[in-house]
Amino acid sequence: MYQPWTVKYKPKSLKEVVGNKEAIQKFVDWVKSWNEGIPEKRAAFIYGPPGVGKTVTVEALANDFKMELVEKNASDYRTEEAVKRFAGLASQYGSLFGTRRIILFDELDGLTGTADKGGVKAMVDVIKTAQCPIVLIANNAFDPRFAVLRSYCLLIEFKKPSVTEVLKHLKAICLKEGIDAEENALKFIAQRSEGDIRSAVTDLQALAQGKKRLTYDDVSWLGFRDRQENIFTVLRMILYGKTCDGAKRAVNMADVDVDMLFEWIYENVPNHFTDPHDLARAMDALSMADVYRGRIKRTQDWGFIRYVIDYMTAGVAMARVNTKTSGWTPFHFPERIQALSKSKEERSIQLEIGKKIKRKCHISATRASKEILPYLRIIFKNNVEMAAGIAKWLDLTPEMVEYVAESKEKAAAINKLLG
Amino acid sequence: MSFEMWAEKYRPKTLDEMVDQKEIVERLKSFVKAKNVPHCIFAGPPGTGKTTAALCLARDLYGENYREYIMELNASDERGIDVVRETVKTFARVRSIGEVPFKIMILDEADNMTADAQQALRRTMERYTETCRFILCANYSGKIIEPIQSRCAPFRFTYLPREEHDKYLRYIAENEGVNLLDEGLDAIYEVCGGDLRRAINTLQAAASLSKPIDAKVVYSIAGRANPADVRKMIDVAMKGNFIEARKQLREMIQKYGVAGSDIIRQIHTEIFKLDIPEPWKIKLADIVGEIDYRLVEGADEEVQLSALLAKLVEAAYEMRGSTKKV
Numbered sequence: 223m224y225q226p227w228t229v230k231y232k233p234k235s236l237k238e239v240v241g242n243k244e245a246i247q248k249f250v251d252w253v254k255s256w257n258e259g260i261p262e263k264r265a266a267f268i269y270g271p272p273g274v275g276k277t278v279t280v281e282a283l284a285n286d287f288k289m290e291l292v293e294k295n296a297s298d299y300r301t302e303e304a305v306k307r308f309a310g311l312a313s314q315y316g317s318l319f320g321t322r323r324i325i326l327f328d329e330l331d332g333l334t335g336t337a338d339k340g341g342v343k344a345m346v347d348v349i350k351t352a353q354c355p356i357v358l359i360a361n362n363a364f365d366p367r368f369a370v371l372r373s374y375c376l377l378i379e380f381k382k383p384s385v386t387e388v389l390k391h392l393k394a395i396c397l398k399e400g401i402d403a404e405e406n407a408l409k410f411i412a413q414r415s416e417g418d419i420r421s422a423v424t425d426l427q428a429l430a431q432g433k434k435r436l437t438y439d440d441v442s443w444l445g446f447r448d449r450q451e452n453i454f455t456v457l458r459m460i461l462y463g464k465t466c467d468g469a470k471r472a473v474n475m476a477d478v479d480v481d482m483l484f485e486w487i488y489e490n491v492p493n494h495f496t497d498p499h500d501l502a503r504a505m506d507a508l509s510m511a512d513v514y515r516g517r518i519k520r521t522q523d524w525g526f527i528r529y530v531i532d533y534m535t536a537g538v539a540m541a542r543v544n545t546k547t548s549g550w551t552p553f554h555f556p557e558r559i560q561a562l563s564k565s566k567e568e569r570s571i572q573l574e575i576g577k578k579i580k581r582k583c584h585i586s587a588t589r590a591s592k593e594i595l596p597y598l599r600i601i602f603k604n605n606v607e608m609a610a611g612i613a614k615w616l617d618l619t620p621e622m623v624e625y626v627a628e629s630k631e632k633a634a635a636i637n638k639l640l641g
Numbered sequence: 642m643s644f645e646m647w648a649e650k651y652r653p654k655t656l657d658e659m660v661d662q663k664e665i666v667e668r669l670k671s672f673v674k675a676k677n678v679p680h681c682i683f684a685g686p687p688g689t690g691k692t693t694a695a696l697c698l699a700r701d702l703y704g705e706n707y708r709e710y711i712m713e714l715n716a717s718d719e720r721g722i723d724v725v726r727e728t729v730k731t732f733a734r735v736r737s738i739g740e741v742p743f744k745i746m747i748l749d750e751a752d753n754m755t756a757d758a759q760q761a762l763r764r765t766m767e768r769y770t771e772t773c774r775f776i777l778c779a780n781y782s783g784k785i786i787e788p789i790q791s792r793c794a795p796f797r798f799t800y801l802p803r804e805e806h807d808k809y810l811r812y813i814a815e816n817e818g819v820n821l822l823d824e825g826l827d828a829i830y831e832v833c834g835g836d837l838r839r840a841i842n843t844l845q846a847a848a849s850l851s852k853p854i855d856a857k858v859v860y861s862i863a864g865r866a867n868p869a870d871v872r873k874m875i876d877v878a879m880k881g882n883f884i885e886a887r888k889q890l891r892e893m894i895q896k897y898g899v900a901g902s903d904i905i906r907q908i909h910t911e912i913f914k915l916d917i918p919e920p921w922k923i924k925l926a927d928i929v930g931e932i933d934y935r936l937v938e939g940a941d942e943e944v945q946l947s948a949l950l951a952k953l954v955e956a957a958y959e960m961r962g963s964t965k966k967v
Contacts, residue, residue, distance in 0.1 A: 488944060492884050501883060502948075502955035509932070509948035515940035520756050558891060558943070583649055584692045585838075586717035586750050592900055593687075594646075597842040600862060605849035611644015 227427040236282045240391045241383025263376040265349045265356040269363035270380030273418030276359050293326045302340030323354045330360035349374045382417025403436040410441050461494045463539030470535045485556035497544035507537030578616045602627040610639035648841040656697045661805045665796050673701045680775045684782035685798025688836030691778040695747045710744045717750040725761040733773035744773050751777035752784035759786045800835030820853040828859035871907040878950045879957040887947045901942030905933050928952045
């Protein structure tokens with residue numbers, strides 16, 4: 223049976239809720255304060271971005287404290303009448319069966335002007351006389367519509383949980399599902415979700431359900447999922463365009479910027495232009511497009527972008543003379559972008575080392591990491607004493623030494639000499 | 642054996658110590674004598690002594706405390722207009738208090754400055770001529786805008802002649818107690834093509850292996866320091882496998898950070914070693930030259946070089962066609 227993992231692994235208890243520990247504590251303290259009489263603020267207004275666990279927190283609390291949760295969300299009408307029907311419930315501290323009650327108005331952002339007419343005002347009235355905790359949830363508590371409402375509420379902000387926290391949650395799910403997942407695959411999902419746990423879990427399920435292993439390659443294309451359909455259409459218009467205008471028009475349809483579109487075209491040209499003459503012509507067009515990019519860079523005159531576009535679209539389309547258009551060839555995600563982001567960390571330490579070299583060797587950091595670093599690598603691998611001397615002379619940190627030596631043992635030996 | 646970078650240790654300190662670029666050195670010495678230096682452009686390939694000459698000139702002019710009178714700025718790292726507006730201007734306009742009434746600003750890799758920054762520099766050079774002289778070091782003087790060129794005395798640096806190159810490396814080897822064999826020296830020259838910085842780095846890396854330095858060691862160092870197996874990449878392209886060739890190119894650039902200009906220089910060398918009909922070699926050289934020029938103009942080295950690979954695929958295809966007909 224298909225069950226969304228967001229439901230299956232929804233936290234049952236507050237302990238299981240990911241992140242926002244302080245906000246949750248504030249909320250718990252407030253609910254507990256009802257035991258000593260009605261607090262100053264009879265309602266709590268929980269707000270924050272989607273998917274960070276606002277509703278889940280209220281549900282888990284009700285579960286932990288054995289409270290009856292009465293919930294209204296955007297799918298219900300929230301006119302004055304509808305809200306007032308709650309007034310009766312809200313005026314009692316406990317329910318008929320002796321359990322305490324908590325009333326939740328979820329998805330307040332969904333209140334519409336006319337359909338939920340008077341809803342906010344009615345809510346204020348209910349809160350004024352409430353005998354049990356009332357919880358409001360919205361993404362944006364600072365919407366002008368809620369101005370009056372806010373003053374009656376304890377404001378509790380939910381923030382995006384960190385990547386580490388999301389990652390922990392994903393790991394726990396994989397463990398329970400018996401999936402052997404690569405750390406960086408899960409990290410990619412976690413990062414992409416930008417703190418939206420719900421979407422992270424949804425993504426994880428879409429990619430991993432029924433699998434034994436989840437690798438980075440399985441997930442790396444994910445970031446562009448929403449855009450995939452669009453970019454394929456655009457690429458088809460360009461790579462198989464019959465007229466210059468048609469190919470050029472594709473740029474306006476693309477929801478990626480010109481540089482990213484260039485990457486897509488550059489990646490896919492070879493597979494779609496198999497005749498050597500066509501391929502050479504198409505690549506030549508991209509080369510000319512790039513020349514104009516260089517001219518933009520140098521002159522800072524963005525007007526040249528039109529020639530970049532001419533070459534990368536029409537120029538490529540017109541390269542097709544011999545290659546037949548029959549048959550279906552898949553499109554690939556620009557591999558270069560992936561590789562670039564993977565080596566980002568590496569490049570940053572390279573540059574730091576470059577800066578150290580620059581200070582001593584009268585050469586730019588950029589060139590130092592290209593022209594001097596390779597020699598240092600060889601020296602660090604072969605001659606611990608010389609390496610230590612150079613490391614000291616350049617004032618390299620132990621991490622830098624390890625990066626240059628490309629081996630933990632060698633680095634340890636060198637660092638030992640350095641003292 | 643000393644444990645610092647030899648290329649720095651053996652960098653000449655005074656103009657007298659400079660082994661080559663005789664004419665240039667003579668002119669610079671006359672500047673020192675007159676205690677007057679015009680704005681200069683030092684143009685020439687890497688490792689030919691441009692920065693060294695600028696530093697030596699400064700030391701001869703100001704003495705041991707020369708560092709107080711000069712500023713070294715690297716345009717590859719700081720090439721924006723803001724740098725010219727802030728850093729350069731601040732340095733240039735403050736008068737120096739010494740025998741020499743001006744300071745020297747060394748702008749290294751100046752051909753990497755943006756056009757805007759160069760325009761800003763032009764005014765700065767003019768306005769503060771009395772208090773500051775500029776030395777612009779560049780690989781290609783053509784990348785420096787005309788108005789600046791016309792304000793500067795040009796100096797063209799060339800690769801060291803073979804004898805000077807050998808003398809210098811032998812001197813270092815002797816001083817460091819390294820056994821540098823003749824064939825090793827030949828190999829260094831072949832691999833580094835007169836780029837002295839690279840030659841000294843190669844020598845030091847080879848010395849770190851603590852063996853006599855023969856040709857084999859040098860080639861292996863060069864191979865490892867320069868993981869660009871350009872020949873293999875060309876062969877793959879000539880067999881018609883563009884995608885694989887581009888993959889190898891990407892690895893050279895991204896993983897090992899090999900500069901596009903180095904790759905294309907090696908491609909150019911390899912073209913003439915290929916087993917193809919002689920007339921084709923010159924056709925290919927023309928293609929390489931065109932892309933080399935675009936490399937200077939363009940924004941993305943991989944795109945330019947892969948366009949070259951596509952041309953090689955095409956050329957090889959045509960060659961196969963023409964031999965079949967015969």
